[in-house]
Amino acid sequence: xxxxxxxxxxxxxxxxxxxxxxxxxxxxxxxxxxxxxxxxxxxxxxxxxxxxxxxxxxxxxxxxxxxxxxxxxxxxxxxxxxxxxxxxxxxxxxxxxxxxxxxxxxxxxxxxxxxxxxxxxxxxxxxxxxxxxxxxxxxxxxxxxxxxxxx
Amino acid sequence: xxxxxxxxxxxxxxxxxxxxxxxxxxxxxxxxxxxxxxxxxxxxxxxxxxxxxxxxxxxxxxxxxxxxxxxxxxxxxxxxxxxxxxxxxxxxxxxxxxxxxxxxxxxxxxxxxxxxxxxxxxxxxxxxxxxxxxxxxxxxxxxxxxxxxxxxxxxxxxxxxx
Numbered sequence: 001x002x003x004x005x006x007x008x009x010x011x012x013x014x015x016x017x018x019x020x021x022x023x024x025x026x027x028x029x030x031x032x033x034x035x036x037x038x039x040x041x042x043x044x045x046x047x048x049x050x051x052x053x054x055x056x057x058x059x060x061x062x063x064x065x066x067x068x069x070x071x072x073x074x075x076x077x078x079x080x081x082x083x084x085x086x087x088x089x090x091x092x093x094x095x096x097x098x099x100x101x102x103x104x105x106x107x108x109x110x111x112x113x114x115x116x117x118x119x120x121x122x123x124x125x126x127x128x129x130x131x132x133x134x135x136x137x138x139x140x141x142x143x144x145x146x147x148x149x150x151x
Numbered sequence: 152x153x154x155x156x157x158x159x160x161x162x163x164x165x166x167x168x169x170x171x172x173x174x175x176x177x178x179x180x181x182x183x184x185x186x187x188x189x190x191x192x193x194x195x196x197x198x199x200x201x202x203x204x205x206x207x208x209x210x211x212x213x214x215x216x217x218x219x220x221x222x223x224x225x226x227x228x229x230x231x232x233x234x235x236x237x238x239x240x241x242x243x244x245x246x247x248x249x250x251x252x253x254x255x256x257x258x259x260x261x262x263x264x265x266x267x268x269x270x271x272x273x274x275x276x277x278x279x280x281x282x283x284x285x286x287x288x289x290x291x292x293x294x295x296x297x298x299x300x301x302x303x304x305x306x307x308x309x310x311x312x313x
Contacts (some may be wrong), residue, residue: 004249005156008274015278025232035186098155112311114304122304125166125258125281129301132285140186148282149275 005117009095012124016088018146019049019131020081024063025145026140028077034139045133047071048079052126053087056119061094091123156270160246165303166280167239168201170300171232173287176296182228186293193290198225200283206237207276212269213254214290246273 005123026042034041040048070087074080074095094116096098101116138145174182177193185192191199198221205218219237224230245251252269267275284301291298299306 001161001247003158003160003243004252005158006160006246006252006273006277007154007156007268007270008277009154009157010152011271011274035293041196092154095157096152101155101157104258114308114310115158117158117281118206118304118307120157121162122302124159124277125301125303128278128281129285129288132282133289135282136286136289139190149278 009092012095012127013088013092015127015131019127019134020084022131022134022138022145023077023081023084025143026077026107026134028144030141030143031077033084033137033141035137036128040133042134042137043074043080045130045137046084047074049127049130050074050080050083050087053091053123057094059092060114060119061116063090063094063100065090090135095120160200160273162307163246163277164239164243164304165282166277166284167235168278169299169301169303169306170197170284170287171235173284173291173298174232174235176226176291176298177216177228179228181296182291182295184294191286193287193300194225194231196283196290197231198222198279201225201231201234201238203279204225204242204276206244207272208238208241211258212251214241214244216241242276245269246276 023046031043032041034044037137051067051070054070057063057065058067068086070081070083074083103116104113105116105119106113132148135145135148174197182193185195201221205221208214208217210217219234221234225234236311252273255266256269256271256272257264258267258272288298
């Protein structure tokens with residue numbers, strides 16, 4: 001079956017805004033908390049969201065921009081919020097360019113290739129999946145959080 | 152600002168395949184487990200996903216199709232899997248239609264009714280699926296049950312290598 005393309009990037013942008021606001025719901029002393037020793041903690045998940053975006057843009061899209069050292073630079077909640085915003089803006093430059101979305105990328109996936117649209121899907125899936133992790137952890141900690149959906 | 156539309160629905164379909172596979176990772180006992188009494192268990196999350204899809208299709212998109220008795224039929228793992236497939240097929244008719252996506256819909260939310268485009272609705276449905284798949288994976292992690300990475304692109308690439 002074929003499907004029409006979805007006009008959803010503006011909504012995704014608001015999802016990123018919600019993700020950044022979610023950082024404020026995490027108590028500072030819980031940033032390193034995880035429910036089990038083998039699971040990532042809250043700081044790690046949020047840093048992973050930002051580094052994941054940079055990695056796809058550097059490794060696959062090869063957009064020519066420099067990736068910051070996110071893992072070294074996320075000691076405070078404001079650092080996490082800044083990196084979430086900066087990495088989103090970099091993604092948005094990619095998502096705004098129809099030619100880049102239509103391009104086929106190979107890089108580490110050789111001999112298989114994926115389109116820019118696939119990369120976009122992966123980015124969105126990654127954001128929502130790890131936001132669910134954050135909600136899950138906040139609930140386990142008994143911390144109230146806003147509605148899950150994107151307004 | 153406007154952005155180019157994203158050709159992603161064929162990959163979204165794979166999220167549903169993931170959820171169907173995840174059903175089998177729970178046994179008949181731990182599918183009713185939740186980490187705290189006020190949190191939903193896996194069965195509840197899966198039923199909620201199916202009910203959400205049928206609910207939006209019927210009440211908001213108004214596709215004039217009857218809703219099955221999901222709570223009754225979703226009590227077995229086989230029933231849950233079958234309803235996940237059926238609800239995706241119903242949703243696919245909506246996200247497969249450029250005309251339905253371009254239409255505007257009345258969506259009741261917290262004592263108000265808002266007008267949302269079909270594209271916005273599709274985003275909400277996609278967000279819902281991925282969010283709750285994430286919750287299911289979180290429960291599997293807490294139970295110490297191994298699972299595949301919830302990564303639809305990786306999944307597709309692995310299929311290509313077979």
